[in-house]
Amino acid sequence: xxxxxxxxxxxxxxxxxxxxxxxxxxxxxxxxxxxxxxxxxxxxxxxxxxxxxxxxxxxxxxxxxxxxxxxxxxxxxxxxxxxxxxxxxxxxxxxxxxxxxxxxxxxxxxxxxxxxxxxxxxxxxxxxxxxxxxxxxxxxxxxxxxxxxxxxxxxxxxxxxxxxxxxxxxxxxxxxxxxxxxxxxxxxxxxxxxxxxxxx
Amino acid sequence: xxxxxxxxxxxxxxxxxxxxxxxxxxxxxxxxxxxxxxxxxxxxxxxxxxxxxxxxxxxxxxxxxxxxxxxxxxxxxxxxxxxxxxxxxxxxxxxxxxxxxxxxxxxxxxxxxxxxxxxxxxxxxxxxxxxxxxxxxxxxxxxxxxxxxxxxxxxxxxxxxxxxxxxxxxxxxxxxxxxxxxxxxxxxxxxxxxxxxxxx
DNA sequence: TTAATTCCTTATCATACATCAATGAAATGA
DNA sequence: TCATTTCATTGATGTATGATAAGGAATTAA
Numbered sequence: 001x002x003x004x005x006x007x008x009x010x011x012x013x014x015x016x017x018x019x020x021x022x023x024x025x026x027x028x029x030x031x032x033x034x035x036x037x038x039x040x041x042x043x044x045x046x047x048x049x050x051x052x053x054x055x056x057x058x059x060x061x062x063x064x065x066x067x068x069x070x071x072x073x074x075x076x077x078x079x080x081x082x083x084x085x086x087x088x089x090x091x092x093x094x095x096x097x098x099x100x101x102x103x104x105x106x107x108x109x110x111x112x113x114x115x116x117x118x119x120x121x122x123x124x125x126x127x128x129x130x131x132x133x134x135x136x137x138x139x140x141x142x143x144x145x146x147x148x149x150x151x152x153x154x155x156x157x158x159x160x161x162x163x164x165x166x167x168x169x170x171x172x173x174x175x176x177x178x179x180x181x182x183x184x185x186x187x188x189x190x191x192x193x194x195x196x197x198x199x200x
Numbered sequence: 201x202x203x204x205x206x207x208x209x210x211x212x213x214x215x216x217x218x219x220x221x222x223x224x225x226x227x228x229x230x231x232x233x234x235x236x237x238x239x240x241x242x243x244x245x246x247x248x249x250x251x252x253x254x255x256x257x258x259x260x261x262x263x264x265x266x267x268x269x270x271x272x273x274x275x276x277x278x279x280x281x282x283x284x285x286x287x288x289x290x291x292x293x294x295x296x297x298x299x300x301x302x303x304x305x306x307x308x309x310x311x312x313x314x315x316x317x318x319x320x321x322x323x324x325x326x327x328x329x330x331x332x333x334x335x336x337x338x339x340x341x342x343x344x345x346x347x348x349x350x351x352x353x354x355x356x357x358x359x360x361x362x363x364x365x366x367x368x369x370x371x372x373x374x375x376x377x378x379x380x381x382x383x384x385x386x387x388x389x390x391x392x393x394x395x396x397x398x399x400x
Numbered sequence: 401t402t403a404a405t406t407c408c409t410t411a412t413c414a415t416a417c418a419t420c421a422a423t424g425a426a427a428t429g430a
Numbered sequence: 431t432c433a434t435t436t437c438a439t440t441g442a443t444g445t446a447t448g449a450t451a452a453g454g455a456a457t458t459a460a
Contacts, residue, residue, distance in 0.1 A: 071355045078350070093347055096340050102351075125336075129329050132336065136325075139339035140296050146346035147293055151302075153353040154278070154386055155271045158447085178408065186354055191447055193409050358417085378438065391417060393439050 007033060010114055014059050017087045020137050028128050035120045039113045041065075047089060047105035047113065054094035054101050056115040060087040063111025066180055067091075068104050077184040078103065079149070080176065085169070089113050092142055108176060158187045162195050207233060210314055214259050217287045220337050228328050235320045239313045241265075247289060247305035247313065254294035254301050256315040260287040263311025266380055267291075268304050277384040278303065279349070280376065285369065289313050292342055308376060358387045362395050 011033065015021050024032075039058065041047060048054050050070060065081040081089050094101035095118060125132045152161050162185055165172060173181060182192035211233065215221050224232075239258065241247060248254050250270060265281040281289050294301035295318060325332045352361050362385055365372060373381060373396075382392035 069351070069355060076355050078354070093344060096344065125333070129332060132329060132332050133325070136332065136336035136339055139336055139343055143339055143343045143346055144293060144296065146343055146350060149350050150278070150346060150353065151269070153350065155269060155276050177406090188448060189408070190410085190449085194447085197409085377436095388418060389438070390419085390440085394417090397439085 010036070010038070010061065013061060014114060017059065017083075020134060020141070023134060023137075024130055028130055031124060031127060032116070032131075035116050035124075037115050039115050041107040041111045041113065043107050043110050045107055047107070048091050048094070048101055048103065050102050050104050051100050052094075053098055054091040054103075055098075055117050055119075056090065057092075057095055057118070057121065058089035058113035058115040060089050061112040061114055064108040064175065065089060065105055065111060065113075066108050066176075068106075068180075068183070069102055070104065075183055077180045079184070080108075080172075080180075081105075086145075088138070088142075089115075108180075153186065158185050158191065159195050159198070161185045162192070163199070166199075210236070210238070210261065213261060214314060217259060217283075220334060220341070223334060223337075224330055228330055231324060231327060232316070232331075235316050235324075237315045239315050241307040241311045241313065243307050243310050245307055247307070248291050248294070248301055248303070250302050250304050251300050252294075253298055254291040254303075255298075255317050255319075256290065257292075257295055257318070257321065258289040258313040258315040260289050261312040261314055264308040264375065265289060265305050265311060265313075266308050266376075268306075268380075268383070269302055270304065275383055277380050279384070280308075280372070280380075281305075286345075288338070288342075289315075308380075353386065358385050358391065359395050359398070361385050362392070363399070366399075 011029070037056075038061075039047075039056075041063065047058070047065060060081045060083045062083050067078045067081070069076045069078060079086065081087060089105065091101040091103040091105060093099075094103065098118060121135070125135050152164065156164070165181070165185070178192055179189040182189045185192060187195070211229070237256075238261075239247075239256075241263065247258070247265060260281045260283045262283050267278045267281070269276045269278060279286065281287060289305065291301035291303040291305060293299075294303065298318060321335070325335050352364065356364070365381070365385070378392055379389040382389045385392060387395070
């Protein structure tokens with residue numbers, strides 16, 4: 001967090017994280033780079049709160065973010081962003097529709113996000129067919145992720161979901177407060193505790 | 201089902217159903233129309249079965265389709281296609297990735313679907329930036345629908361989901377066998393029956 | 401470092417939903 | 431049309447998870 005981030009570092013990182021970006025050429029990057037901003041989030045602060053319109057989409061460079069909904073006073077964790085996994089940061093519904101977000105995104109650790117605004121991205125779509133195509137591929141990717149989530153929620157038990165989570169991301173349970181994981185799995189912290197015990 | 205469908209009828213219908221299509225111009229339609237095919241499905245037959253690759257995407261002109269997954273021998277209804285609502289027909293995951301489908305799509309009534317192939321659509325994307333943009337907007341639309349489903353599954357009870365379903369689509373329960381609706385809501389037919397009773 | 405707070409676990413009890421079983425209604429097919 | 435099958439409902443029972451409460455661990459702040 002201390003050292004300033006060089007543009008080269010940043011680009012390299014973003015390109016590595018997101019294979020889709022390999023499709024872009026030098027000219028495309030020349031248009032994109034001047035528009036990028038680096039946003040630092042202290043632990044506990046928010047990228048966006050519900051009710052606000054999400055004007056930025058971002059790539060997580062460092063840290064962990066949690067996305068959650070507030071429904072009838074209860075928090076529901078929707079997913080987590082890690083730099084090493086699932087790095088695309090936005091309240092995507094709000095971003096697409098430019099309408100107030102129902103999602104909250106807050107930093108579980110000090111984090112760094114590289115952002116671009118909605119207006120800038122729309123303008124890039126019109127300027128470059130490759131970036132337009134990238135927009136389609138990003139949306140398709142997001143759709144596929146959402147489908148995974150639906151299948152997990154509809155077809156499998158909380159125990160199965162926990163087991164799957166352990167497989168694809170063994171360290172996660174040690175990095176994130178358990179009650180957030182519980183609400184992600186769709187159970188109470190007490191139930192997660194029981195599930196974990198049954199795995200010993 | 202008896203009369204042949206004229207191209208004009210067909211186009212008008214598709215344009216009415218899908219507001220996004222208003223963005224296309226005469227030239228775009230000139231490219232699209234010759235590629236469209238009309239597929240008729242008898243009640244009980246399949247648009248696609250799991251294991252097959254979904255080569256077509258379609259628009260439902262008439263009838264009702266049910267999309268379901270088979271998991272450990274159990275059927276899970278994912279959603280329904282109606283001509284008047286949710287007319288886009290495809291195992292979209294399989295279509296996007298051109299990999300074997302995990303979804304089954306079958307006709308609950310005699311149905312008519314207007315289709316175009318994956319290869320043709322990709323070619324259109326490259327030929328027309330407006331169609332490319334349309335592809336992005338379709339994917340974004342699908343993402344938003346998937347998010348609605350996730351919220352419904354994660355944040356609300358089966359009773360709430362049933363109540364919401366009645367609101368947005370009161371006739372649905374009379375058109376579709378209840379046990380399909382039950383599996384869509386994520387409960388057994390017995391539970392749906394009890395939920396329905398509690399609403400009287 | 402200590403005090404305060406938050407978090408995780410365990411136990412008990414309550415409840416919603418699944419399962420199993422039976423009946424009558426509706427749809428299907430010969 | 432009648433016989434067969436599928437479907438919706440209801441009741442009885444079992445089970446997994448939620449709610450509540452309490453104690454101890456871990457984290458945070460003074």
